[in-house]
Structure formats: C-alpha cells, structure tokens
Amino acid sequence: MSGNTFGRLFRLTTFGESHGPGLGGVVDGCPAGIALDERMIQRELDRRKPGQGFGTTSRRESDQVRLMSGVFEGTTTGTAIGFFIANEDHRSRDYGPLQHLFRPGHADITYQAKYGIRDYRGGGRSSGRETVCRVVGGAVAQEVLAMAGIFVSASTVELGGIGLEAVAGSGIPRDRDAVSVDADAPDALQNRPFFAAHPDLVEIWEDRIKTVRSQGDTLGGIVEVQAQGVPAGLGEPVLDKLDARLAYALMGVGAVKGVEIGAGFAAARMLGSTNNDPILPAGFASNNSGGVLGGISSGQPLVIRVAVKPIPSIARSQVTVDQDGHEQELRIGGRHDICAIPRIVPVLKAMVCLTLTDMLLLHRAAAQWQS
Amino acid sequence: MSGNTFGRLFRLTTFGESHGPGLGGVVDGCPAGIALDERMIQRELDRRKPGQGFGTTSRRESDQVRLMSGVFEGTTTGTAIGFFIANEDHRSRDYGPLQHLFRPGHADITYQAKYGIRDYRGGGRSSGRETVCRVVGGAVAQEVLAMAGIFVSASTVELGGIGLEAVAGSGIPRDRDAVSVDADAPDALQNRPFFAAHPDLVEIWEDRIKTVRSQGDTLGGIVEVQAQGVPAGLGEPVLDKLDARLAYALMGVGAVKGVEIGAGFAAARMLGSTNNDPILPAGFASNNSGGVLGGISSGQPLVIRVAVKPIPSIARSQVTVDQDGHEQELRIGGRHDICAIPRIVPVLKAMVCLTLTDMLLLHRAAAQWQS
C-alpha cells in the first residue's frame, strides 16, 4: 500500500522510473467483453506526449504502449491487463552536479526524507513521466464508460492568470464558467492547442508563454474536467463520496494544488438562495453543485476544476541546499516544460475516467436488488 | 465498501441516521497504550454541538459519547474501539408534508435515485448529524498524533465573503494567509466564536449573519486547517499522496465544494520563480507548497483550505418537485443553521487528524528498515 495502486474494483497499479528501462502497470477489474486494442490507448497517450503542445519539453519519447495480457482477439477477458512503455530517450548524461541537490518545488527532498535513498536520475519515480501509466489506465476506463454512455472531457480554462474573461464575446462570463457545460465539440477541443476551452485563447496564451520563457520562468493554469451522461446514483456516502473520490484522484496528480466542484470556492461567497439549484419537473435549473449532491451523482454533468502550479524547474539560477544541508546554487539545464498544461490535461481526464469507472462498478455491485 | 469506512490502517467505520436510536461506529487500528477516556472525546464533540456557535440550529442534543470497547483501565488495548451516541431530540413530528419532496441542495433526490428508498426523517443517513462520528474518530486520532508531536488546528478565515482583509491591521495580507501559520494560541482559537482566525472578525460576522437571517437566507465560508509538527516523509506516492488523501478527507465532508493546499488556486496564477519555496540551510523560506512536495510531507506545517457552501435549508419558499416529479412549493420549518460554520470546523479538523494518523501508521510500517 505504498501508493502505487488506484481504485477499489477497477484498479490501476503502476511502476516505473524516469530513467529506468520503462514504465508500466496492471489494470485490474476491467469487465470482460470490452473491445480494446493498443491503438485506442495509444491515441490517448499521444495527447500527452512531449512535443505535442507549445512550450513543452524537448525530450523525445514515442511512448509506445504494449499490452501484455488480458485482451484476447481484441476483447477484454476479465483478467489483469498488463502493459509496458519503454523509456527510449533516457540520456545517460552525467548527473554528478545535480544528484546531491534538492531542487526547489520538487520531491527530491521529501523522497530522501521518506526513504533515505532515491533514484535521482530525472526525478526517478517522482518524475511527471509516471503519468503515462495513468493515461493508459484512463484509456481502458474510457472504453468501459463509453458502454455506459458516459463521456469525459477536459479543457484548459485559464493559463498564466488569463482565463475566459479575456476572450471578447466568448459568452462565458467568469463567474458562470465553473458551472457551464462546454459547448465545443469534443473533437475540436481535443485537437486544439492547450486543449483550450475557447479557440481565441490559444494565441493569447502562446504570447504569454513566449514572454515567460524569455524570462526563464514558468506558468500554471486551471483545467476543467467535465463528465456527461453520468447517471444519478454513483458515489458511496458517507465516507466515500463521489466528489471526495474525484478530489482524491485529481489532487493526486503532481502539480495540482486545488480542486473545486461546481461553484467551488465561489459557493463559499454565495447566499443559499443563489447557490441552491432549483429542481424543476424538467430537471435542475442550474448546476452549482457540479453534479453531486450528498456525495452521489445527481444526473447532471460533473464539473470539476483543478489548479495547476507553475513548473518548478525554471531556467533561472536558484539557491538551494545539498543532501548535507550546505547552500548551493542550482542551475537546471535544458529540456523542461514552461507549463504543465497542456500535457497534464489528458492525465486529469484519465483520473476522472478511472474514478468514474470504479464508482460505476461499486454502484452496480449493490444496485441490482432494488431495481 | 458502501462508503461507511475511512482509512486504511487507522480506520473509522460509522453508522446511524438522524432520527434513529443513535449514531456510532468503530475506530480500528488504534495502537495499544494510548491514554484515552470519554472526557477527551466529549471535549471535541462539545465543540461541534448545536447551540455552540452563533447562528446554529436549535436542536438540542447532549451528544454524550459512550465507549463500548477497546479501552481498559484508561488505556487503549489495540482492539476495536466501539462507541455510541444516542439521539435524544428526534421529535416524532409529522413528516407528512416533507417526506415526498426533494429539498434543493440536499441529498434527498440522489439517495432516492441510488437506493430506491430513503429514510426521509431529518435527512436520514445524509444528515449533517453523521459528523458526530467523525469527531469521535478524530478525537481518538488526535491522541495518537499528540504522542508523535503533531498538533492540528482549524480556523475560519472567511464567512459570507468577509475574510481577513476586512480586519484593519490584522497584519495578514490576503494573498499570504494561505501559507502563513496562525499565530493565535490554540486555546484562544478554540474558545473564540466561529473559531475565527482573528478576534476582530467575530463582531463583523455576527452582523453579517443577523442580516442574512432576517432575509431568510444562509451563508458559506472558508476554513483553514493547519497541522504543526508533521515530520517529513508522510504520504505514499505516486497514487496515494498525502495531499490527495487530505483532499479526499475534506471534500468528503458534506457542504465542502473546494479544497486547496498551500497557495492553492493562487499558485495557478504565480510564476514558478515566485511559487517555488527556496530551500535554505535553516529550512524552507516560504510555504507555498502547504507542506507537501511530491505527495510527501516536507516537514513544514500543512496548510489546507476548504470552501463551505451556504446551508441549503433556507427559510424562504422554494420551488421543487416531489418523488413523482410534480412541481411543489417547499417551506422548510424551524431549527436550522444559517451557516455550517462554526459547527463544521471541528469536523474538518477531525478529518485531518484521521488522515494524518493513518498516513503516520502507513509510513511507519515500512520506515524501519532504512533508519
């Protein structure tokens, strides 16, 4: 239980370091009879690949996933789905100068404190590279969800402090976007740089990134994940609520510092009469709840937003300490992202897919006697 | 796994409805040899009792906890700690008019969808009353944490949109409070109305509540939980991070709509060079991380903030539907809170205590070989 498994019935277990032979894992609990092949998974992986977006790392990895088990003649068999992704571009460069330094904002210092030993090559297990395995698991989950009519999408709603309010005529006022459903066709969204929630944001954000890059600095942003078609009834109250599990899933991605559902932090400033979503014969009149009431899905779209901190590896010189506690100057070389966005977007989507599939199976386990 | 157990090694399992015989549960995994008696637990329970704060329900419950097992001659024995709290003031009033209506913002409609049946009396299992059991579990956890030198406190930093910036000369600028450590003596804080982060806020908030009450409306707020003395090394990366578990714990409390750690959502708008906490020989120079790096505690104080939505039971008339989907007017009577604060504050503290104790045990299970 040292933290490499996610989920209860639909479970993802992962392994792998940034500079070892590769990364992989096991998807367990996938129902039998789901059509699945490597191309479906590869498509999702390709969306988080280095070089896909603007301002990302120059590390080259083809990230080719190989399924090892659990699929027979194109269909899941109900047994464990093993998978592996080889590390290709793990340059055997000299880590000498960096290996004893603790990079600010990174997990170097905490891994050392926890384990007394760490694989310092490229962050080892704490590298963002581990998220490839989450995307694989999420891609399998997505196929299960599709059979239940559930569709998850994720978009960037703010980058470097610039959000939807910057887009003239976007029609999405700032204090409403939290609870609105993105009207974009998913395909358009998936192919748009940054997975931007609005096409006019792309150029603005590209300019912002150029400026910040020239300053040797980095940026954060806010990502919104939505799930359409979620039936009412998912979530296990009282101590395993759907929104709690979603928060767990999303806060568990590196660089995420906040999670809110529906109106989120804005709800803390509303009056009850405004925040309550009226229930009409035709359905809910608003979605400040974000699709969850009492920890159980309401049948409305799930709307959840995530704060992503700026990449800690900046090009500027920083002061830090080495393992002996002595002050040192740190200069991080080369090929790092300016912003975790857009690469984190498919990862956040994957975590929601994993969570919803798990909650769907949990709900179905017990839901049959009463219907 | 229908959601009534929290934790992996230090586990709280609860039961009970608002209007049944009572509520109770089992604390499992508590180490042997911890001094514990009912008074220690009662003190925490008394802090969330109805009538303790301003603007709270008029329901009268003494909330007397009785320990049923697991403690022998004042010391835990390592066996399961059973406890029970009787419901006293569960008026057998006529629920006729309410029992078929779905109250907006409540879990009536989702419980009905999930289970096809619900105990409609006072919210049944979805009543906020279930949180008494969390406070009991948290109180036991607090004693374990005390032996490890860990101290958790919680305070209200914003209510009805009015936060620390409203306090002249408070010395806590708005964009810093997220990461500052409250300087109040814990005892002062614990006895202050609203568990307000600053004494001057009390009167301002009382005025705000009076106004809103007169309008038949309700309020939300923001609570900050801090943990001092947390050693570096707690948290199980990659898929069971400390911040993920804290988000799970806190988002799992009814009325919570958002969770952020350290700089939180503000971090999404910072530059990397600003957000990074420099590491100096004397320790970290700031705490934008909120005490967690890579999912593992850094040794700094944990700082986590929670958005609490306004109470959905407002005095105003509302439109809703009944179980048959017909439109109905809803008028909720009597004795309800204006704001979940201050009663939710001890609950949020309890959830952090439960989480940290669990993570402490998890860490210790494996941490012995390397030291």
Place this chain on the structure above:
Amino acid sequence: MSGNTFGRLFRLTTFGESHGPGLGGVVDGCPAGIALDERMIQRELDRRKPGQGFGTTSRRESDQVRLMSGVFEGTTTGTAIGFFIANEDHRSRDYGPLQHLFRPGHADITYQAKYGIRDYRGGGRSSGRETVCRVVGGAVAQEVLAMAGIFVSASTVELGGIGLEAVAGSGIPRDRDAVSVDADAPDALQNRPFFAAHPDLVEIWEDRIKTVRSQGDTLGGIVEVQAQGVPAGLGEPVLDKLDARLAYALMGVGAVKGVEIGAGFAAARMLGSTNNDPILPAGFASNNSGGVLGGISSGQPLVIRVAVKPIPSIARSQVTVDQDGHEQELRIGGRHDICAIPRIVPVLKAMVCLTLTDMLLLHRAAAQWQS
C-alpha cells in the same frame, strides 16, 4: 486494519469484549431493498446461544440484538447497519488469581506479546463471545443470499473422533462424505442437537461428552458447511479465489485448525483419473472439487470441512507461567464448554454466508457487460 473488518464489498466490522458493556458492529455494503428485522437475526443468534446444546457453558446471555440503523420500515436502505448486543452476565468476580496467568491454548500470551496490555477479563477481545457479531453479519448476508437462491447449511460430521462411519446403515461411507450433499431437510438439521449430520449420532456423541466431562477434559470435532444454489462464476482468480476466501473465513474462527474443500486431504492420495469430476451433458458426475474449479464456483454445491480443536479450558490442573515467566499451577473454574460444537456451527455457517455475499457482489460488479 487491525483485523476487525471482514469482506470487501459486503463488510462486517465488529467490536466488543467479553466483559465490557457489550459487543456490536456494522454491516456495510448491504444492498437496499432487502427485508430485514431483528427477529430474523435473533433466530440465528439463538442457535449459538449458551445453553442451546449439550456440553456447553452455563453462562447465561439472552444475546438480544438491537439494530441501530440501516433499516427503515422493515427494509434495508443501503446505508450502514449498526447493531449492538449487551453483555448481561459478565459477573464482576475477582480475576485476581487468573489475571497474570497465561492459559495454555488461549490467546493470553500472544495478546500480551502483541499489545503489551490486555483485558484479561474472560479473554477480553479474544473470547469466543466475539462470534455473536459474526452470526449477526451472517444473518444479514443470508437474507441477501436467499434473494439470489443460495442456501447455506452446516452440520457436524465428527465429534471426539466419532464420525459418520459409526452410524450403521447411514449410507454415507467415510471417504465419500466429503463430497456428498446432506439429504437432511434443513429444518430437521437446524433443530437437531449438535447440528448432527445424522440423527443416530446424537446419542453416541452425548455419551462421549459425558465420559470426557467426567475426566475434566474436552473434545474437538469436524463441521461440514455446504452451500446449495451457488451459481457458476463466483470467485476472483488468480489471487482472490473463492476457495481461498472460504479458507480465510473459516480458519479465521477461533479453534479452527484445518480447512478442506471437496475431497480435501483425501484428494492428495487419489489418482488424477479418480479425482477428476467428469463433465457430462447433464452436469458434473461427482463433486471432488467441492464446487470450485480454478478458484471459481462451478455451479455444484460448495462442500467445505473444518477441523475444530478441543476447548483449551479444561477442568484439570495445568502447569503454566505468569506474566513474569514464573511457573504457576492453573485451575480454570466453572462454566466452560466441553466442546466448541455445537456453538461454533452457526458461526461457521455465518462466515460462509458473509463470504458468498461478498463474492456475489464482487462478481456482479463486473458481470454485466458480457451478459
């Protein structure tokens, strides 16, 4: 996770000591919509009560169970089912002479080693009295199983070394009984002393117990549990097989020293051609497998047998040590059983009910896509 919870989806959590206020627990994961009341549970509890069988303790406990939650108007609501059973006859006698001695065959010495403290009154948590909670959980499970057409029964097939071969004309040769299905009507079995597998065994066993009692000694026996109506498909291979879960459930009852399924240990001496159960168009021709193949139920009856050791509390004087390691003479007074049978029989049945309900829910969680 200190061992007071059983199950994954259908979960029983228990607490309570022999001489505290009482015992109780929580049944979590029970589907909504199951008819349930205290009388159904009481009927099962009455079957393991002191004084029910021959050769049992003289401790008088009415063992009245009280449901605290999870049932509304006679039907389960899907929420946690809390229950409590008060200890009535926990004589506040002087434990002085016994409290520092380790009774041979009991858990006194191991609890002391594990926890450094123990509730020495009547065995505390290690008392056989804890099994009342298992029977409550099993009784709830039984109602779920009934809705799925599954029926579990348990009978004693051997006591004090005397088994079915002692019964002239019983028609059940010794080496076949492992796999035969008991032909007794369940009601007859449930009301027969010892829950004896054959009526003629009762008198023989009564004589045996009388003799052994007069010698101040105690006896063991063998219990067979069968489950009819189990559909093919239950069990989660490879590392959570149905037979593994059954062995876990049954070996986890105090006094059990062995578990075998189908032909069991006899299978180790058979040839493959004899042990294999031929598959015919009409079904399996024999049941040496005991109803499980590859860890998954085959659709045949489950047949599992359990070895129960003699009660360690004998009337004879024994030599032992005290907590300081000094040799002491031990004389255990009064009111103890001669044999764990028949009181353990309902407990073993309950454990199988709990296991099957859990495996049924686990299977159903994933089984819907392929059908």
Place this chain on the structure above:
Amino acid sequence: MSGNTFGRLFRLTTFGESHGPGLGGVVDGCPAGIALDERMIQRELDRRKPGQGFGTTSRRESDQVRLMSGVFEGTTTGTAIGFFIANEDHRSRDYGPLQHLFRPGHADITYQAKYGIRDYRGGGRSSGRETVCRVVGGAVAQEVLAMAGIFVSASTVELGGIGLEAVAGSGIPRDRDAVSVDADAPDALQNRPFFAAHPDLVEIWEDRIKTVRSQGDTLGGIVEVQAQGVPAGLGEPVLDKLDARLAYALMGVGAVKGVEIGAGFAAARMLGSTNNDPILPAGFASNNSGGVLGGISSGQPLVIRVAVKPIPSIARSQVTVDQDGHEQELRIGGRHDICAIPRIVPVLKAMVCLTLTDMLLLHRAAAQWQS
C-alpha cells in the same frame, strides 16, 4: 479487485497468460534499503522451473526475470518494483481440437461461465504458469524477512499417499510430523528432489511416479511449510488472523484442496489435555498450535500443511462436453506434469513469505507506541 492483487501493505499484483507475450507484476510496499538484485529472485524461480524435478513437464522456459523499477544500484528505493518474464516456448500449435472442450478438473468451464470468454491457449490466465509471479514476489519478501530474522522453508511430506511413515528409522512418527521442526539443513532440502522431507523418500517416490506415469495417470501429495524465527505478535485478530491469512494464501494456489496448521485435522480427534501446548518458563513444551494462538504468532515455528490434488491433465482418454454442452472425448497431448510436486513447493513457500512480510509490516505499523 478482480483478484490479481495479494496483500495489504506488502502487495503483489500480477498479470499474464500462458501463451501471451509473458507474465509479470508489481511488488508494492517493499521497504527501502533492502539489498535486491535479479539473481536473488532468479534462484527462487529456477527452483520451480519446468524440468527441475522428476515427472514434470517438458515445456522449456528459461523464466528469466527482469526487474523494471524500484531498485537503484542494488537497493530497493521504496517505490514499486515492476518485473517481467517473457514466454519463450509458447508453441503456436493448433488449438482447434481443444479450444471448445472443457477439460475436467481444469478451470475452462468456470472461466467460460464467469467471463463469457476465455483465452483457451494453454489455460490462459488459469495456467499454473501464473505462479512464476508469485515466486518473484515471494523472493522479494524473503529478503525482507531475512532482515527480521525469519526463515521460511517448504518440504514434501507425502506423495501419492506415501509419507514419512514409509521411511524406516526416520524417527519422525506419522502423528508427530505435523508439529515437528524439520532438522534438515535448508540447503540440503532445497537441492533434494521433490524437496523431500527425508532423503530416503526420494527413491520410493520416483518408483511410484514411474508406475503411475505408465498408467497414464497422475498423483497428488502433501507439502509442509515452516517458518522459523517468527516473533510473537504477528497477526491481526479477530477477523484477520495470521492463520486465516496463511490459509487464504495457500488455498489460493491452484491444486490445493486443504490447509491445516499445527496438529490440524488430528487436533479434532485429540483431548484438550493432549492438544494444549504447556507453557513452561523455558517456552512451549509442544507445538500442536502450529505457532499461532488466537490468530497471533506465539514465537514458536509456524507449521502448516497443504493438500495438493493430482494433476487433472491425465494421458488417458476422458469424457467431457464442449462449449455447446455436447459430449466429447478428450485426449490431452504431451508435455504435462505427473504431479504438481515438486514445482508447487517453491510457490507455497513464496505465498507464506508474502503473507508473513505483509503481517510483519501491519504489526509494525501500530507496534511502536507500546514498546
């Protein structure tokens, strides 16, 4: 939770089919700082390899394990240990005649019932080949146990109905072997054919196997696993006892039909005065308990025995049905074992190693406050 993970804190998750690309898994929860390399694991794997013993399959697999993560410069880092073993000799023969038949004694029929689909090539996931992954996990666990001074060994005490009583002058009377500690030096045992508990048994068993092979039939046997150096205190009563977990571990290996601890089934026929292990100042005077009292280790050696059924794949013609329920004649070709022994012996040892490591971590998590 479809059964591909074993353990709570020290966890093994596996995947892989008999005729896919290979098998592998993840060992999670291994403490940091343990010396580990592929040779240590390979040594254990080589002990279960085809061709190692007499009467085993002719399938040739080098079973070379490759570690993918979790080890850095020869030491565990506390992160997930991924591993992979390629299938080499998975002949792409024509499965046409066999693919629709249900082999008696195999899991073909139950996998089909459970999943509605199965990888019929060589048993797919239900192949005994999956046990390579258990051996890998057990080998890692063994290194952890070694640091705690715990040593696990396994030997065959009976094969084809011929046990230790057949060995003249063996000095180990039949009814005592259950509780005696094997005096063989572990190294001698590990290198002896069949891992025979006594050297004189080897020739007798070889003769027996020759005869049975010539008849086209197969054999079972009994394996005893012992653990020396287990400290008192391991095991989580009441519902997660050490003996329950051991029974779960061992009954969860394919072909195992019974598990007994200490005196086991013989205890059911003993008097209490005989079965009780007297406690003397110098320690226990006997070990009928098998090293567990009340579900907690007593400090004595663990002694547990396992019944292994004969291999179901016999050379003789059998009658069975196909997937459509029509009667068919079955002739299983070629290269199958006569007896699961000796290849199952390292697997059973591995399962005990996995279980003890898990229980050791569980115990240590809570055991620190009281010491």
